[in-house]
Amino acid sequence: MGFELPKEKFGGRIKEVAIGATKDQGGTRSARLVAGGSNGLPFLKFESEMPHMPLVAMDVVDTVRMVPDRLQESMGAVVNDPVEWAKKCEAEWGADLCVLKLQSANPEEEDRPAEELEGLVDKMLKGFALPMAVYGCGFEEKDAKVMEKVSNIAKGERLFLGLAEEKAFKSIAAASMANGHGVVAFSNLDINLAKQMNILLLDFGMKPENIMMDPLMAPLGMGLEYSYSNIERLRLGALSGDPVLQMPMICDCSCAWTVPEALEDNPERGNAEMRGVYWEAMTAFSAAVAGADVVIMRHPKSIVMFREAVNALAGGA
Amino acid sequence: MPTAMEIYKLLPKKNCGECKFPTCLAFAMQLANQKVALEACPYVSPEAKVALEESGAPPIKLVTFGAGEHAVKMGDETQLFRHDKTFYNPTVLGLIADDSEGLDGMNAKVDEAHAMSFERVGQMLRVDSVAVRHSSGSSEDFVAAVKAAADKGLPVTIMCEDAALASKAVDACADKKPMLYRATASNFDAMAALAKDKSLPLVVSADSLDELAQAADKAKKAGVSDIVLEPGIQTSADMLVNMTAIRRAAVSKFRPLGFPTIAVLDGTAADHMKAALGVMKYSSAVLMDSMPREMVYPLLAMRQNIFTDPQVPIQVKAGMYKVGEPTDKSPVMFTTNFSLTYFTVRADIEKSKVPAWLLVVDTEGQSVMTAFAAGKLTPESVAKAVEDFKVKETSSRNEIILPGMVSRMSGKLGELTGMKITVGPRESSGLPKLMKTLSG
Numbered sequence: 001m002g003f004e005l006p007k008e009k010f011g012g013r014i015k016e017v018a019i020g021a022t023k024d025q026g027g028t029r030s031a032r033l034v035a036g037g038s039n040g041l042p043f044l045k046f047e048s049e050m051p052h053m054p055l056v057a058m059d060v061v062d063t064v065r066m067v068p069d070r071l072q073e074s075m076g077a078v079v080n081d082p083v084e085w086a087k088k089c090e091a092e093w094g095a096d097l098c099v100l101k102l103q104s105a106n107p108e109e110e111d112r113p114a115e116e117l118e119g120l121v122d123k124m125l126k127g128f129a130l131p132m133a134v135y136g137c138g139f140e141e142k143d144a145k146v147m148e149k150v151s152n153i154a155k156g157e158r159l160f161l162g163l164a165e166e167k168a169f170k171s172i173a174a175a176s177m178a179n180g181h182g183v184v185a186f187s188n189l190d191i192n193l194a195k196q197m198n199i200l201l202l203d204f205g206m207k208p209e210n211i212m213m214d215p216l217m218a219p220l221g222m223g224l225e226y227s228y229s230n231i232e233r234l235r236l237g238a239l240s241g242d243p244v245l246q247m248p249m250i251c252d253c254s255c256a257w258t259v260p261e262a263l264e265d266n267p268e269r270g271n272a273e274m275r276g277v278y279w280e281a282m283t284a285f286s287a288a289v290a291g292a293d294v295v296i297m298r299h300p301k302s303i304v305m306f307r308e309a310v311n312a313l314a315g316g317a
Numbered sequence: 318m319p320t321a322m323e324i325y326k327l328l329p330k331k332n333c334g335e336c337k338f339p340t341c342l343a344f345a346m347q348l349a350n351q352k353v354a355l356e357a358c359p360y361v362s363p364e365a366k367v368a369l370e371e372s373g374a375p376p377i378k379l380v381t382f383g384a385g386e387h388a389v390k391m392g393d394e395t396q397l398f399r400h401d402k403t404f405y406n407p408t409v410l411g412l413i414a415d416d417s418e419g420l421d422g423m424n425a426k427v428d429e430a431h432a433m434s435f436e437r438v439g440q441m442l443r444v445d446s447v448a449v450r451h452s453s454g455s456s457e458d459f460v461a462a463v464k465a466a467a468d469k470g471l472p473v474t475i476m477c478e479d480a481a482l483a484s485k486a487v488d489a490c491a492d493k494k495p496m497l498y499r500a501t502a503s504n505f506d507a508m509a510a511l512a513k514d515k516s517l518p519l520v521v522s523a524d525s526l527d528e529l530a531q532a533a534d535k536a537k538k539a540g541v542s543d544i545v546l547e548p549g550i551q552t553s554a555d556m557l558v559n560m561t562a563i564r565r566a567a568v569s570k571f572r573p574l575g576f577p578t579i580a581v582l583d584g585t586a587a588d589h590m591k592a593a594l595g596v597m598k599y600s601s602a603v604l605m606d607s608m609p610r611e612m613v614y615p616l617l618a619m620r621q622n623i624f625t626d627p628q629v630p631i632q633v634k635a636g637m638y639k640v641g642e643p644t645d646k647s648p649v650m651f652t653t654n655f656s657l658t659y660f661t662v663r664a665d666i667e668k669s670k671v672p673a674w675l676l677v678v679d680t681e682g683q684s685v686m687t688a689f690a691a692g693k694l695t696p697e698s699v700a701k702a703v704e705d706f707k708v709k710e711t712s713s714r715n716e717i718i719l720p721g722m723v724s725r726m727s728g729k730l731g732e733l734t735g736m737k738i739t740v741g742p743r744e745s746s747g748l749p750k751l752m753k754t755l756s757g
Contacts, residue, residue, distance in 0.1 A: 003527040003574075005558070006565040043557055108750060220615055221437075222664075223657045225622040228597070229400040236398075258664055261437075261618070269435065270611025278615045282593050286619065289597050309590035312553035 007047040010239035013039040014293065015246045016052075017182065017209055019097060019160060020131020026156035026180075030129035033096055035212065035293040036248030040239065042291050043313045054310055055294040056303055057133065058095035059254050060085045062112075062120060063104040070263050070276055074299060082120060083127040090128045093300040094307065097131040099162075099252075100124060105137040105146050114142075118149035125154060133160035133184065133250075136172070144171035151175040160184050160250075163214060166197055173204050182210040184250055189216045189226050191233050191245075198244045208247060212294065217251040219259050220283045227251070228290045235291030248293035256280035257298055274301075281305035289313075319372040321349040327365035328358065335359055376568045379406075380543045380577050380601075382446075382496040382518050383472020389445050391545065391601035392577035397564060400627055407624040408595055409602040410616070411446035411474055413581075414462060416454025423449060423462035431469055433613055438656045439634050442617040448498070448604045449486075450476035456485070464489035474498050474520075474604065476581075480507030487515055496520065498581075499547060500536060502528075509539040518543035520579055525549070526562055530573035537573075544576045545601070553591050556580060560599040577601030584608075589616070596620045630682035631656040637706045638663070641672030648755050649708055650718035650741060650748075651676040653694055655684045662745045669749035674712055678702045685720045696729035703734050718751070 014036040021027025035055055040048020060082050061067055067079050078084040082100060089095040102117050104110040121134060134150050136143030147161055148171070161176045162184030169185075176183045185201055187194040194215050201211055215234055218227040231249060238245040256262055262279035265272050280302035284295040288310050297303050325345035336357040338344040347353045348369075355361060355369055379393035390406045412433075414426035427447050434443035447466050451459045459482065467473045467490030476498040477483040483497060499520040500508035512519035519541050523529040526548060533544050548559035566574040580600045582588040584607030595603040596619055625631055632654045640663055652662045654677050666673050678699055680688035688694035699719075702708075709715065717736050719727060721743035731738045741751055 003530045003566070003571075005526070005562045006569065008565075043554065044561065045554070046558055218657070220622065221618040222660045223622075224619065225399070225625050225627070226657075228623065229398070229627060232398055233400055259660075260664055260667060261614070268610070269614040270609055272611075274609070275611035275614060278589070278612050281590065282615050282619055285590055285593055286597060289594065305586055305590060308587055309553065309594075312587060312590075313557055313594070315552070315554040 005046055008041065008044075009047065010040060010241075012239045012241040012243075012246060013037070014235075014238055014248055015208055017212055017248050019055075019133070019158065019182070021156055021158040025158070027158060028125060028129065029131045029157060031131065032158070033131050035250070041235065042289055043310075045315060050314065052293070053314060054288045054292060055096040056094070056307065057097045057099045057250070057294055057296045058089040058093060058303070059099045059101055059252075059296050059298055060089065060124075061101045061103055062117075063110055065109065066101070066103045068257050068263055070273065071257055071298060074273060074301075083123050086124055086128045086130070090130050094303060095130060097133065097294075098128070099133040099135060099296050101135045102146060103137050105139070105142050107137075107139050107142050114145040114149050117146050118153050121150050122153050125157060131159075132157070133162060135162040135184070138163070140168040140171070143168070144175075147172050147175040151179045151181055154181070155179040158182065160212060162186065164197065164201060166193070166200065169197070169200060170204065173201055173206055176210065177206060182212065184212050184214050185247070186214045187216065189218065189223075189230050191230060191237060194234060195237075195242075195244050198247060202244070208243070211247045212250045213247045214250050214252065217253055217255055217283070217287055217292075219253070219255040219262075220279055220286070221259050221261055222255075224283060224286060228286050231287060231290035231292060249291060250294040250296065251284075251287040251292040252296040253280060253284040253287055254296050254298040256283040256302075277301045277305065281309070285309050319349065319369070321346040323372070324348050324369060327361075327368055329360040329362070331360060333360070371572065372570075374575075376570055376575055378543070378576050380518050380545060382474070382494050384493045385470070387445070387470050387472055388494070389472050394564070394599075395568060397568060399623065403626040403628070404624050406601065407620050408600055409445045409472075410592075410608075410613075410620070411448045411602065411604040412444055412608050413448045413450050413476070413604050413606050414466070415450045415452050415606070416459045416462065417452050419454065420458040420462055423458070424465055427462070427466045427469060427471075430608075431471060433608065433610065435614060435617060437618060437621060438631050440621065440631075442621055444471075444608060444613060446472040446474060446602075448474035448476050451479065451482060456482050460486050460489050463495070467493040467495065472496070478504050478508075480504050480511055483508070484511050487511065487517065491515060496545065498579075500532065502532075505532070505535070506539070509536050509541050512536075512543075513540040516542075518545055520545045520547050522547040523549075526559060526574070530571075533576060534573045546574065546576050546578045547581070548578065550580050550582075550591070553587075553594060556591060556594060556600075557598055560595070564599040579604065582606070592616055593619055596623055632682040633659045633677055635677050635679035635702060635706070637708065637711055638675040638677060639672075640666045640675055641670070643672040643674050643712075645711065645713045647672050647674055647712060648714060648718060648752065649674040649676060649712045649716065651678055651699060651702070652720060652745075653678055653680040653683060653685050653688050655680065655682050655688075658684045662748070665745040665748040666752065669752035671752040671755065673752065674708070676702055676706060676708055676717070685722050689723045689726075694723060696726045696733050699726070699730055700733035703736070709736070720745070721747075
């Protein structure tokens with residue numbers, strides 16, 4: 001019968017985006033990472049190229065207010081100190097990069113001043129060497145101040161600043177352009193909104209190789225199916241040749257730790273810590289299978305599980 | 318479905334009119350639209366009949382196994398991507414009991430599988446089947462375990478490559494429609510004969526897809542109609558490539574691979590992630606050696622997510638829900654029965670650590686804004702829910718918090734219910750802040 005594998009060829013390719021800068025490149029990071037670059041559906045190497053594995057970013061939150069008790073128990077005292085937390089991500093937990101989330105900037109909570117956060121970023125950059133992304137607290141006015149300072153203090157490090165949103169992107173885009181950083185473009189679970197956000201940034205003067213998309217990752221059990229299909233559609237749109245959709249995707253899977261079912265003590269549903277670990281690992285795995293280029297994760301054990309799974313999927317790399 | 322012209326070529330072209338249509342072409346057009354049955358033509362040749370039935374069949378055959386309320390469906394899929402329409406039949410999960418574990422061990426495994434069912438957003442999710450495998454144990458124990466498993470209710474897969482022993486196991490549960498695993502190059506004829514005689518689904522196994530297509534074709538010619546394909550899945554990469562290739566071939570109507578698929582895994586953490594891959598990427602059934610509950614629950618949630626019809630949102634049942642341990646002094650708020658909305662609101666209330674009552678109003682699964690715009694979340698429908706679910710009897714505060722997005726309905730709702738209306742935040746993420754200001 002001579003059955004041949006039915007191959008699918010696409011005209012488009014995901015852009016390669018560089019994260020972080022080493023000494024030679026004007027920064028102090030230990031590596032320059034590359035996300036994206038594939039010209040086919042994820043992990044189907046018999047018909048397409050996949051030059052880079054999905055990257056694992058570990059998130060580091062600057063206030064324990066946003067870290068569920070369960071995770072504090074699993075990760076230990078480092079969650080109280082972002083620098084120590086990041087060091088551990090680098091030395092023990094196998095992160096490719098860290099995403100520092102400046103939640104303490106929140107004007108309705110800690111409201112830490114921009115100068116302090118600038119100091120924190122500076123300490124982070126001196127305390128560990130992985131490439132880094134820095135996210136604000138989501139309040140536009142405050143983030144504008146914070147991001148300007150972060151951008152300046154990290155000049156040359158090629159951070160990714162986030163999150164640029166449709167109604168609040170100019171200050172963050174300007175901060176990133178001023179010092180050669182990149183931007184994470186957020187959109188709310190919709191392929192057209194994702195495209196619109198990219199167009200706004202491009203029109204503002206950003207270069208496509210400085211943009212990654214965050215199409216909103218909904219966790220397992222809380223709308224994962226919407227994100228899964230949205231990511232698949234974005235990937236297919238990019239592969240079919242739409243240049244405005246060819247930015248790599250970064251998916252924040254730490255959202256798994258907001259799902260009550262992942263955290264609750266409920267022996268009928270098995271060991272609670274490991275249930276949370278599977279919850280996050282499966283959320284991230286589905287993102288990667290659908291087409292994510294970078295996943296943001298939290299639990300060291302989930303990361304091990306995720307890495308093994310995607311390495312096996314890529315043919316045992 | 319074939320086109321009218323393709324059908325026309327196979328018709329007798331007599332234009333006799335006995336089918337009640339003036340010409341064979343007119344009849345072909347009706348056939349293509351599935352308005353008439355081929356039987357209306359008295360002169361169609363048997364060959365044409367077979368060919369037409371073949372081309373009209375779905376791309377992936379529907380195969381069922383098990384009996385009664387627990388019977389499961391596999392296949393009948395039409396899509397590569399769920400967003401193109403939907404995936405229909407959720408991956409059947411099965412726990413394997415091996416006869417090296419002895420009869421008691423096998424029975425315990427079967428009980429374990431039966432115990433794993435969970436209610437989640439109004440649906441029962443469960444491990445749907447059990448498999449009994451003959452490896453190093455005694456034949457008698459194996460047959461006894463198959464019989465005991467079949468009597469318990471969940472569909473059974475008989476995993477035994479010795480056709481004579483498999484036949485004995487089948488005899489122990491013939492009326493329960495077990496699935497036979499598996500036909501390989503070394504036992505093909507005997508297993509195919511057994512499946513044909515007893516009209517049972519048969520798993521056909523081969524390493525390469527070429528051999529698999531040939532084996533499936535051979536089984537079909539031997540009279541087996543319900544075939545399940547087991548491609549090589551040594552690594553996750555093999556599994557993804559082979560399952561994808563089979564699905565692509567099937568939806569483009571390459572008939573020898575137009576059947577459901579199965580993946581048999583071990584119980585390692587790596588295999589747990591392979592099971593998740595199977596759910597996403599085209600495994601109709603996944604059998605596993607071990608299924609710890611902390612893995613099964615998220616896996617079942619993933620299956621529920623992936624097999625949700627993109628056009629029909631998952632809904633929670635309308636009613637009064639407790640968040641924490643609320644008393645009659647605790648605040649009450651309402652939201653819609655779109656599961657995502659419900660979960661988000663619930664999680665945000667939990668963050669506040671203030672116990673509360675959450676009234677879920679039936680909006681046919683629409684979110685707050687959509688339901689409001691569509692007239693499915695109105696002061697009347699909320700007032701009715703307040704009445705139906707005895708809100709005033711449950712909480713003595715006589716106050717209800719409404720989502721900030723629908724603050725416009727506060728006046729009317731106050732009139733209808735006589736309750737104090739407090740406008741909540743536009744996004745539920747603002748709830749913890751509001752809740753902390755409420756005196757409990």
